[in-house]
Amino acid sequence: MSVPVLTAPRGIVLQPGARNARLRQRKLLAATGWAWCAGSLVLLGGAMLWILGMVVMRGIGALTPAVFTEVTQGTGGGLLNAIEGTAVISAGTVILAVPFGIAAGVYVSEYRWTQWARIIRFLSDVLVGVPSIVLGYFGYITMVEWLGWHFSVAAASITLAVLCLPYICRTTEMALREVPAELREAGFALGAGPARVTFSLIVRSGLPGMVTGVLLALAISVGETAPLLYTAGWSSYLWNGHLVRSPIGYLTYAIWAFINEPFASANALAYAAALLTTAFVLLISLASRLILLRRSD
Amino acid sequence: MKFRALMAMLGGSVPASMIAVLVFLGIYAWPAIDYNGVSFLGGMHWNLGNLYADPITVAGVDILPGASYGIFFLIVGTLLSTLIALLVAVPVGVGAAIFLAEAVPPRPRMWLSFLVELLAAIPSVVFGLWGYAVVVPLMAHHVFPAMADALGWIPGFGEPTGSGFGLLTAGLVLSLMIVPLITATLRDAIDSQPAAVREASSALGATRFETVWRVLLPGLRSVLIGSCVLATGRALGETMAVLMVSGNALNTLPQTIYAPVSTMAAFIASQLDSALQDPTGLAVRSLAEVALVLCIISIIVNAVARLILAGVDSRHRRA
Numbered sequence: 001m002s003v004p005v006l007t008a009p010r011g012i013v014l015q016p017g018a019r020n021a022r023l024r025q026r027k028l029l030a031a032t033g034w035a036w037c038a039g040s041l042v043l044l045g046g047a048m049l050w051i052l053g054m055v056v057m058r059g060i061g062a063l064t065p066a067v068f069t070e071v072t073q074g075t076g077g078g079l080l081n082a083i084e085g086t087a088v089i090s091a092g093t094v095i096l097a098v099p100f101g102i103a104a105g106v107y108v109s110e111y112r113w114t115q116w117a118r119i120i121r122f123l124s125d126v127l128v129g130v131p132s133i134v135l136g137y138f139g140y141i142t143m144v145e146w147l148g149w150h151f152s153v154a155a156a157s158i159t160l161a162v163l164c165l166p167y168i169c170r171t172t173e174m175a176l177r178e179v180p181a182e183l184r185e186a187g188f189a190l191g192a193g194p195a196r197v198t199f200s201l202i203v204r205s206g207l208p209g210m211v212t213g214v215l216l217a218l219a220i221s222v223g224e225t226a227p228l229l230y231t232a233g234w235s236s237y238l239w240n241g242h243l244v245r246s247p248i249g250y251l252t253y254a255i256w257a258f259i260n261e262p263f264a265s266a267n268a269l270a271y272a273a274a275l276l277t278t279a280f281v282l283l284i285s286l287a288s289r290l291i292l293l294r295r296s297d
Numbered sequence: 298m299k300f301r302a303l304m305a306m307l308g309g310s311v312p313a314s315m316i317a318v319l320v321f322l323g324i325y326a327w328p329a330i331d332y333n334g335v336s337f338l339g340g341m342h343w344n345l346g347n348l349y350a351d352p353i354t355v356a357g358v359d360i361l362p363g364a365s366y367g368i369f370f371l372i373v374g375t376l377l378s379t380l381i382a383l384l385v386a387v388p389v390g391v392g393a394a395i396f397l398a399e400a401v402p403p404r405p406r407m408w409l410s411f412l413v414e415l416l417a418a419i420p421s422v423v424f425g426l427w428g429y430a431v432v433v434p435l436m437a438h439h440v441f442p443a444m445a446d447a448l449g450w451i452p453g454f455g456e457p458t459g460s461g462f463g464l465l466t467a468g469l470v471l472s473l474m475i476v477p478l479i480t481a482t483l484r485d486a487i488d489s490q491p492a493a494v495r496e497a498s499s500a501l502g503a504t505r506f507e508t509v510w511r512v513l514l515p516g517l518r519s520v521l522i523g524s525c526v527l528a529t530g531r532a533l534g535e536t537m538a539v540l541m542v543s544g545n546a547l548n549t550l551p552q553t554i555y556a557p558v559s560t561m562a563a564f565i566a567s568q569l570d571s572a573l574q575d576p577t578g579l580a581v582r583s584l585a586e587v588a589l590v591l592c593i594i595s596i597i598v599n600a601v602a603r604l605i606l607a608g609v610d611s612r613h614r615r616a
Contacts, residue, residue: 026504026507027504029506029507030504030505030506030507033506033509033510034396034400034506036388036392037392037393037395037396037399037400038392038396038400039392040388040389040390040391040392040393040396041392041393041396041397041409041413043389043393044389044393044412044413044416044473044476044480045409045412045413047416047473048412048413048415048416050427050431051419051423051424051427054427054430054431055423055426055427058430099307100307100308100310100311101311103303103304103306103307103308103310104307104308104309104310104311105308106304106308107301107304107305107307107308108308110304111301111304111305116305116308116309119312120308120309120311120312123311123312123315123316124311124315125599125600125603126315126596126599126600127311127314127315127318128599129530129534129595129596129598129599129600130315130318130534130592130595130596131533131534131535131536131562131591131592131595132534132536133534133536133562133565133566133588133591134318134322134534134562134565134588134591134592134595135318136566137322137565137569137584137585137588138317138318138321138322138588140569141321141322141325141585142317142321162314162318165310165311165314166311169308169311193300194300194301195300198300219418222420223418223419223420223421223422223423224420224421225420225421225422225536225537226421226536226537226562226566229566229569230569252420252422252537255422255423255425255426256422256425256426256537256540256541259426259429259430259541270426271426274422274423274426277420277422277423278419278420278423281418281419281420282415282418282419284418285414285415285418289411
């Protein structure tokens with residue numbers, strides 16, 4: 001291969017003065033560029049801290065013991081019903097979404113050459129793009145109306161599980177793909193069946209990545225509002241243990257509904273709910289980041 | 298049961314969900330699709346009709362007198378708020394990605410990137426709360442009047458500046474929500490560029506910024522476009538934050554950039570209660586048609602983004 005020889009284009013003779021001017025111009029351009037880049041980062045970090053600061057400052061003041069011990073009464077009281085409701089809905093979502101999502105991820109990774117794996121992966125990517133409010137409306141017309149479940153834990157959890165499925169599928173697939181093929185070959189050579197190889201060898205080494213997927217599902221089910229508006233409803237009472245035909249409260253609804261009320265007590269509940277939700281979601285994000293870091297070390 | 302068959306069956310829940318969403322929305326919305334026809338997309342008026350009158354029969358469908366379902370104002374509101382979000386998010390997202398990848402040392406880079414990506418983890422309703430309680434008053438009392446003074450000569454930027462709830466506020470809040478998508482994707486892509494390219498560029502006398510701007514970024518054009526389209530999809534379907542800061546205009550097009558708007562997603566969330574008042578059920582079915590339109594638009598936008606990004610992936614693998 002011949003090395004191209006760099007020569008100055010013919011006809012251009014740079015005067016020393018012009019050269020300096022050109023250099024100054026380039027340096028100015030670079031400085032402007034870096035200022036723009038640094039400014040962008042400062043802007044983003046600043047907005048992040050602004051939002052967090054507002055939630056913490058206004059939330060801490062509103063976080064009284066009654067928030068954790070009392071149920072909502074009109075425009076005051078506590079958030080015990082909403083905290084419990086969010087816990088119940090999220091538990092239901094994770095229990096439903098994890099087995100299906102992980103199975104989908106395992107199939108897409110371990111049988112990636114099959115047509116069915118391609119279909120699952122493609123429709124999983126499509127499902128990620130469906131807005132959450134559309135899934136909520138889907139849950140409303142199918143479960144709340146046609147099946148006659150009314151606003152209920154079942155309708156809410158199933159709707160959120162559909163929302164979480166593609167995320168769990170994708171993180172599981174990514175985690176398992178990184179497991180070297182030699183591990184699978186070694187397992188099969190020792191006479192283990194596909195189930196044994198997958199769950200004793202592959203899943204064990206891909207576990208940290210899969211756990212982050214489950215954590216993501218948990219964060220989504222705690223932080224989402226739109227899909228729950230028409231599936232969970234709202235209730236000021238504690239959960240009565242019924243899966244259908246009984247509405248249930250949740251924290252994000254309290255944020256949305258109570259900030260619009262003209263009463264200081266209701267607004268305080270909204271800020272308390274915002275602090276609880278945000279703190280929980282950020283802790284989950286931090287946890288999954290730490291898991292991924294430990295794996296890469 | 299064989300392991301593979303079991304995994305295939307459980308994994309089938311993903312395609313089954315996606316197909317069920319489209320099929321059930323389609324079936325449920327069908328009477329409305331059939332009745333509304335094309336005027337649904339172009340019509341200016343969403344009107345439930347006279348709720349106290351007896352339903353009349355038009356073209357074999359029971360409707361309330363005066364009822365009409367048009368969502369043109371929602372389509373305009375959705376597109377404009379997304380456009381504003383992109384106009385802000387793209388330069389900021391690209392700038393932050395360049396700075397994170399090229400100017401920050403590795404240790405702080407990890408935590409700064411994490412801070413930016415945390416923006417994506419904050420629940421939509423918390424963005425809405427921040428917008429409602431902090432941004433809207435700030436815009437109404439200080440920013441919008443100042444903007445109208447300075448930029449009033451541009452059509453759409455003059456008085457009246459309104460209440461702070463509106464198109465520009467919604468666009469700005471949306472832009473913060475989609476920026477992490479652009480920054481995270483682009484930063485990873487800049488990071489993964491081979492050192493040899495940077496060295497070659499430096500050896501030719503380029504400054505560090507020229508290396509990024511003229512050598513690295515042009516090679517990453519597809520990644521940038523792909524991540525922007527992905528961000529567009531996210532902005533189109535965003536519900537709670539928009540619902541809380543957009544002013545939820547009904548049947549009007551925004552005359553200024555400060556004016557209230559509504560988007561398809563926010564409209565679905567805010568209108569079900571009143572649509573349920575319609576005894577013929579056509580309003581609820583028309584709302585399902587809005588959901589179906591939004592779903593299809595989002596799917597198309599998302600598919601385009603995946604195709605662009607997938608093309609990038611396969612080229613990297615071949616190289």
